[in-house]
Amino acid sequence: MSKVKTTYYCQNCGMQSVKWLGKCPSCGEWNTFAEEIVHKDKKKTNLIVNTEHIKLIHQISLNEEERYTTKDEELNRVLGGGIVPGSLILFGGEPGIGKSTLMLQTALQNNLKVLYVSGEESEQQILLRAKRISYQNKECYILNETVIQNLIPVIEQLKPQLVIIDSIQTLTTNVLESAPGSVSQVRECAAELMRVAKTSNIPFFIIGHITKDGSLAGPKVLEHMVDTVLQFEGDQHYLYRILRTTKNRFGSTNEIGIYEMQGSGLRQVSNPSEILLNQRDEAVSGVAIAAILEGNRPLMIETQALVAASAYATAQRSATGFDLRRLSMLLAVLEKKYGLKLYQKDVFVNIAGGLKIEDPATDLALAAAITSSNYDIPISQKVCFSAEVGLTGEIRPVNKIEQRISEAEKLGFEKIFISQNSFKNIHSKSYHIHIIGVNKMEEMFQKLFKP
Ligand code: TYD
Numbered sequence: 001m002s003k004v005k006t007t008y009y010c011q012n013c014g015m016q017s018v019k020w021l022g023k024c025p026s027c028g029e030w031n032t033f034a035e036e037i038v039h040k041d042k043k044k045t046n047l048i049v050n051t052e053h054i055k056l057i058h059q060i061s062l063n064e065e066e067r068y069t070t071k072d073e074e075l076n077r078v079l080g081g082g083i084v085p086g087s088l089i090l091f092g093g094e095p096g097i098g099k100s101t102l103m104l105q106t107a108l109q110n111n112l113k114v115l116y117v118s119g120e121e122s123e124q125q126i127l128l129r130a131k132r133i134s135y136q137n138k139e140c141y142i143l144n145e146t147v148i149q150n151l152i153p154v155i156e157q158l159k160p161q162l163v164i165i166d167s168i169q170t171l172t173t174n175v176l177e178s179a180p181g182s183v184s185q186v187r188e189c190a191a192e193l194m195r196v197a198k199t200s201n202i203p204f205f206i207i208g209h210i211t212k213d214g215s216l217a218g219p220k221v222l223e224h225m226v227d228t229v230l231q232f233e234g235d236q237h238y239l240y241r242i243l244r245t246t247k248n249r250f251g252s253t254n255e256i257g258i259y260e261m262q263g264s265g266l267r268q269v270s271n272p273s274e275i276l277l278n279q280r281d282e283a284v285s286g287v288a289i290a291a292i293l294e295g296n297r298p299l300m301i302e303t304q305a306l307v308a309a310s311a312y313a314t315a316q317r318s319a320t321g322f323d324l325r326r327l328s329m330l331l332a333v334l335e336k337k338y339g340l341k342l343y344q345k346d347v348f349v350n351i352a353g354g355l356k357i358e359d360p361a362t363d364l365a366l367a368a369a370i371t372s373s374n375y376d377i378p379i380s381q382k383v384c385f386s387a388e389v390g391l392t393g394e395i396r397p398v399n400k401i402e403q404r405i406s407e408a409e410k411l412g413f414e415k416i417f418i419s420q421n422s423f424k425n426i427h428s429k430s431y432h433i434h435i436i437g438v439n440k441m442e443e444m445f446q447k448l449f450k451p
């Protein structure tokens, strides 16, 4: 007879407690503890020590080439070169961002034997979605199942090369009585999937929804169990989606993949800069291009600013895709060090394309865009910027400047403003693009607006 034990879990962070608590000591949330029944069949563990399984590190053989490379270059890159058999990949993102679409595309566009397990959509709904995506895979199996005990025999019998679970929040184990999506359900199901993945060497993609504030609500507790954590980001109302890794046991976490949501599914964007830049007939004021890095990928993005006289006593500041506090800092520097009078003016800034940028190399472009809008002087579309702005108005170097310069050159820019410190360390003669190293904001504005 199995022993029935109850424990209390915080539904927010997964903390376990033997008694009910009003406030979680771990995450500080109130009223989040719920009682859950835990059945554990205690098997007697075998305590025979077997030294035959111990290996010296050089005796272990590597099967490096054993990765499934998919047709999706972006996904391959983000995963570090393809899907590693037996790996558990958690795929998180806000509802509606396109997780199911990307996974169905992976299932349909590669010639692998795939099992797509959906607890969220009916077979008909999946077929409707599949019809929008072009597909060629003849071995894509669809299963509507939410109970993990029913699912595992199917996997063991079918022996697919890849399993996709959509989503972990809908899976339940009949050992527990708590609701689907609760922390203990999610954890139990993932542990069960991990066991199957590791013993059968089948890779698993596990979709998990994240909440609006950006945390993987239930699935957060899984991050330490899985091999790779992928995040799908972007604004639902914009076209672009960014695929990122926040953890990867088989590759770097610096890579990103960019997709565009179209009527026929997600399209890989292999030349992001060209798409993110607006082609205009003539230069307009308030626009400056920044050469930034997203992960290891150089990107040219358009920063836009609008400076207008304020109708109210307190001027408005608003930023889309850029940190508002950083904007306030930039405005203060422009005011104090460059004498720009902004205190009675509203300032709005925007990063085109709906991207959220954290690279400090955006600073200089944004400062230029704000100044350009303030004086209503356009900046040539052939000029770009890549440097951080310090509190004293100094222009600071950013990492991997050569990569940024090369990207700007490749896209036909004629001038790039960088920090004088970076300028000293590069061979400016080896580039066709005119590289200008500057130390101070004044110096840059001199060269930019009064050539
Ligand atoms: P979906 O993959 O269902 O999101 P998730 O699984 O992350 O919740 O994608 C939902 C959105 O994508 C939906 O609003 C419709 C849109 N979409 C397209 O624009 N084109 C397409 O080809 C498909 C399949 C979906």
Ligand code: MG
Pocket (backbone or CB within 6 Å): 099, 100, 101, 120, 166
């Ligand atoms: Mg979905």
